[in-house]
Amino acid sequence: MKPLVVGVTGLAAGLGLQCYMFRLLPELYRIKWLCDLDDAKIQRGVADYGGTGTRHFDDLLRDPEVDLVTIATPVATHASLAKKALAAGKHVLLEKPIAATVAEADELIALSKKSKGILCIGHQRRFMANQKVAQDAVNSGDLGRVLSVRLDLPILGVRGSDQPSDPATWTQRFMVTHVYDYIVPPCGSGLPIVAREARSSLRPLRYAEWQ
Numbered sequence: 001m002k003p004l005v006v007g008v009t010g011l012a013a014g015l016g017l018q019c020y021m022f023r024l025l026p027e028l029y030r031i032k033w034l035c036d037l038d039d040a041k042i043q044r045g046v047a048d049y050g051g052t053g054t055r056h057f058d059d060l061l062r063d064p065e066v067d068l069v070t071i072a073t074p075v076a077t078h079a080s081l082a083k084k085a086l087a088a089g090k091h092v093l094l095e096k097p098i099a100a101t102v103a104e105a106d107e108l109i110a111l112s113k114k115s116k117g118i119l120c121i122g123h124q125r126r127f128m129a130n131q132k133v134a135q136d137a138v139n140s141g142d143l144g145r146v147l148s149v150r151l152d153l154p155i156l157g158v159r160g161s162d163q164p165s166d167p168a169t170w171t172q173r174f175m176v177t178h179v180y181d182y183i184v185p186p187c188g189s190g191l192p193i194v195a196r197e198a199r200s201s202l203r204p205l206r207y208a209e210w211q
């Protein structure tokens with residue numbers, strides 16, 4: 001099978017999460033474009049992962065060779081960038097959360113149903129080994145009916161422009177998408193979810209260490 005040609009957008013988490021994985025799977029993915037608004041991040045990305053750097057998202061969309069556009073930019077930009085990429089006929093891997101509002105999310109989902117490309121949201125943690133252990137334990141019935149779940153999710157240091165603690169934005173809720181996604185697939189959506197944030201004093205890990 002020919003590898004999918006990828007244009008990566010947003011080179012913070014995009015480098016650590018996405019490029020790192022694409023490089024591990026060269027038979028499936030070839031990084032062609034690296035897009036960010038920050039020249040230093042572009043230079044670092046190109047040095048580490050190859051491809052052509054650009055500040056212009058449209059360069060990825062105009063390139064007929066690009067199959068997949070990935071988006072790891074601040075949440076407020078998710079819907080507009082993803083809509084453009086779907087409209088250009090590309091597959092889209094959009095980092096969680098899908099959008100900043102339910103209305104934007106609904107609009108994106110509706111567009112994706114009419115589009116040539118597939119829209120996929122970056123809920124990759126549900127495929128991790130610890131999630132499978134929890135899923136198997138619930139499915140086997142060994143735990144009986146689950147009434148309550150306690151999830152300790154280390155927040156690996158505050159990074160990124162979405163994460164300072166302004167509750168009026170997608171800040172605190174940003175990590176809650178992971179919490180919700182860890183709990184709902186194994187336990188179903190009927191459980192009340194109570195979340196409490198605790199700051200961890202653990203040293204921040206590199207993405208490569210905790211994948």
Ligand SMILES: NC(=O)c1ccc[n+]([C@@H]2O[C@H](COP(=O)([O-])OP(=O)(O)OC[C@H]3O[C@@H](n4cnc5c(N)ncnc54)[C@H](O)[C@@H]3O)[C@@H](O)[C@H]2O)c1
Nearest residue numbers: 010011012013035036037072073074095096097122160161
């Ligand atoms: N799935 C996961 O485990 C996981 C982990 C971390 C972050 N994320 C997601 O990744 C996204 C980014 O998070 P982050 O921590 O890297 O944020 P960040 O703010 O550190 O980085 C975002 C990057 O996007 C660039 N950018 C902003 N607007 C752009 C545009 N229009 N075109 C091109 N580049 C643009 C910025 O210059 C910056 O380099 C968020 O949606 C976050 O939820 C997911």
